[in-house]
Amino acid sequence: MQKIFIRYTFAIMTSAILLIFFINFLFTLHTLESQQFNTFHTKTAQIIHTLEMNQEELTIIRENLDEDYLTRAKAAAYVLDREDELSLNVDEMKYLANLLNVDEVHVIDENGIIVAGSVSQYIGIDMANHKQTRAFLALLESDDKNAYLIQDSQPNAAENKVMQYVGVVRKIKKGIVQVGFKPTRQMEAQARNTYDSIFNLFPADVGEEFFIIDSTTGTILGHSNGLEQHFDAECYQLEQLAGCQKGAYLKGKEGRIMYVTATPYEDKLICAALPRDALFEKLWEQIFNTFLYLLLIEAVALILLNHLVKRKAVNGIHRIIENLTAITNGHLDTVVAVGGNREFEELSRGINTMVKSIVRSSDRISTIIEISGVPLAAFEYERGLNHVFHTSGLKELLDIPEQMAERFFSNSVLFDRYIQEIMTNPISEETDIFRIRDTRYVRIHISESSGKHLGVVMDVSSDILKKQQMHYENTHDFLTGLHKFPHFKQLASEILRNMPQEHICAVVMIDLDHFKSINDTYGHDVGDIYLQSFSAVMQSMPEEHFLTARRSGDEFCMMIFGCKSREEITGYLDKFYETLRSNPIALSPDKNKVISASSGFAWTADPSDSIRQLLSQADEALYEIKRQTKGRYGEYASKILPLT
Incomplete structure (x- = not known):
């Protein structure tokens, strides 16, 4: 009878495993596509964030420099209005330029002629003769005594070199005082905002491609492997990419099928692509591992079922259940000792060995974490159960006093209260990061499912202190x-x-x-x-x-x-x-x-x-x-x- 039961059980479980294998194949494929989509979405979001941060940096630099340049221009006008003889001497104008830390100083009379300046060859230039200089003549026509003009960086009229000029009206007599600057910081910030520079910050994984395409003209503006290549494949065509916002398969170079996503950003599409072959390599690896796990599960299940068939003593089963309940409630020192027959004795020993193995596994995990040098600890507790399972480093990471540790870890209510008190005050501008003491910061993540709380605590003090130091150095x-x-x-x-x-x-x-x-x-x-x-x-x-x-x-x-x-x-x-x-x-x-x-x-x-x-x-x-x-x-x- 036992052999017949095992034979039918084997047939049923094998059929179930094959069905699970097929369903898992479809599910795993969908999961991998979703994971790849999320990976591309995250990297694309980082690229967009970098673009926006670089643009914001450029804007801030421009605004700050414009304000500083205007202040220097007003200071020059103030000095020249009160020491007018400076405007007749090039050396004095150079001295004034050095004093104000500017590259050029010019004085323009009421007729729009440069009558004095720190650059001798510019003296005598008629501002009306060139588009770049002509813009400042509007200041001569303004009735506003505080009128000024901050011009964007561009080639100047005299030497065609890139400069930024700021002009303000004079208060004592009609005219303009103009100062000029070499826009070095703006040009450096613009260089950091090129697509090639941004792609270099986010190196692609094997087979991955990232590229940006103009959504109006279809022109490829940047590519993670450079623009020195042909972009005639289907996956680079604007009309095909328009339907890839949720991910799609398109033909790539040499006919390879590519998994492609496209994210709209302003008037562009930021695209990511990965060969389907690379995606399927991950799929087959996971399917093979799953198949082995299922076979292992089937073997273990058959063995356990074989033991269950042999059991006849219900009282012994109840005693085992009572002992298992005590172990589940956190009393890991409970010893299962059910006699009467060899099967129950073996089962009792197996349960005791399993509990010891669980305890040793927890200790091994703690040891592995300590050996790895990663400041990490984990804990788990359940409503209604007093015991708190935890790795060895938890007490040190949470700074729990020695005399309180035993109480906390044997009373989940007290431990939960202590954790929640820590998590009431996260540090600003961070997620799930909390201050334990002056130089100790930890990241705490807790997930809850069916009354169970599983938490991970990591020491991030070094990162937070570095950020604080960087903020201090920046300000x-x-x-x-x-x-x-x-x-x-x-x-x-x-x-x-x-x-x-x-x-x-x-x-x-x-x-x-x-x-x-x-x-x-x-x-x-x-x-x-x-x-x-x-x-x-x-x-x-x-x-x-x-x-x-x-x-x-x-x-x-x-x-x-x-x-x-x-x-x-x-x-x-x-x-x-x-x-x-x-x-x-x-x-x-x-x-x-x-x-x-x-x-x-x-x-x-x-x-x-x-x-x-x-x-x-x-x-x-x-x-x-x-x-x-x-x-x-x-x-x-x-x-x-x-x-x-």
């Missing part, structure tokens, strides 16, 4: 530790926008006096120490009222906020200068010097004012105080004092 000046100027403007704008009623704030532009002579006399190392000493004084000011930054070279800026009157602002400035005077710097073993700095400030009580306007006003105040004297601060002249 702070390397030499002085002060904020960089673009980050300063962003923070200052937020402070101004959120300024409480009845409060005022001020922007201070600072320039170190005689810094060039110190550099020339004592060397750049002493010059760096000079800058760092000045920055240290800035950083010693109370951070609840001061925001400090290095603008460029020996130029610095501050924002003084949280004040209720102009007198409070000037009081902080007096304290700053007093601190500066009381901290001289040693230029040499026998030479000490008090750092001399000139500054100008502009203040406002209106949160709707712009930081750009305040910076411009503070700049004017700075140039005015430097024109009159040095080592002092001055206020923007047109500001009306508040009633106090």
Whole structure:
């Protein structure tokens, strides 16, 4: 009877395995196509993200440089309006250009003629004779005293070299002051935004191709293997690619069938292709493994069924079930000891061996993880069961105290409460990452199914600390530790926008006096120490009222906020200068010097004012105080004092 039962069972299971094998074939093929589609979709999304990030970077660079260039142009106009004799001397104009850190300075009279400049061969050029220069003549016709023009980078009229020019109207007499810059940073950013550069960031797997096609003309704009090839195959034709947004098979080079996806982006299609042969290699590998697993399962099932047929003692089965229930509830130290016949004894030993193997498997997994050096741990618990299964490194990753570990791992409710408390405060701009202590960050992922909680914890402290360090380096000046100027403007704008009623704030532009002579006399190392000493004084000011930054070279800026009157602002400035005077710097073993700095400030009580306007006003105040004297601060002249 036992042989007949096994024979029929074998026939039924073999038929079932063949049916499962066929269904698995179809399912696996669909799964592989879906996985390949998701892979292509992810890589395409990364390409699009890179394109957008590069374009955003280029836009930010342009905006920041345009603002900086306009400020320098206004500064040049301000100087020339007050020192008009500079406009008659090329050497003086060159000196002014160097002072403002620009490449060219030109003065254009009311007739549109360049009458002075830092480039002698440009003097006498009629701005009306060329399209590039003619655009600035509109400023002469404008009634706006603050009119300006920021021109895009393009070849100039005189030498056909790529330059960017900014022009502003003069305030004292009719005319234009124009400054020019070599657009080096924009050109570098544009070079990073080419398709070849972006494809190099995302190397394709074996057989994979990525290409971009113009959705209007059908022209191939970029290819991961370069454009030095023919694109006459079906998979490169626009009319065929239009139907590949969800994935499709098209003919490729030499008649090979390719699995292709196409993702619309603006007026282009970003396409990915993989030979069907490569996809089917994965399919056959998985099918073969599945077939072996099914055969193994069939063999194990037949063996287990053979044992079940031999069982006759129901009480012994119940006792085994009770023991298995205890083991399932987490009591892995339970020993199954059912006697009465050899079969039950063997089954008892098998169950005990299996439990030990599970425990050893958990220990082996923990050991493997420790040997691999990957800071990883896993856990599992189920509602209604107290025991928490976990790998050995979990306690250290979650920073669970030694005296609490045993309680947590034997009480799933306490453990769940501890995990949920950690996960209530993820760190900003990250997914599933949480702070355990000052230098410990972990990624926690928990999946729940049928009341079971399976979790993985990974130590990502190194990555997070590197990101934090990169953010600091991107927003702070390397030499002085002060904020960089673009980050300063962003923070200052937020402070101004959120300024409480009845409060005022001020922007201070600072320039170190005689810094060039110190550099020339004592060397750049002493010059760096000079800058760092000045920055240290800035950083010693109370951070609840001061925001400090290095603008460029020996130029610095501050924002003084949280004040209720102009007198409070000037009081902080007096304290700053007093601190500066009381901290001289040693230029040499026998030479000490008090750092001399000139500054100008502009203040406002209106949160709707712009930081750009305040910076411009503070700049004017700075140039005015430097024109009159040095080592002092001055206020923007047109500001009306508040009633106090």
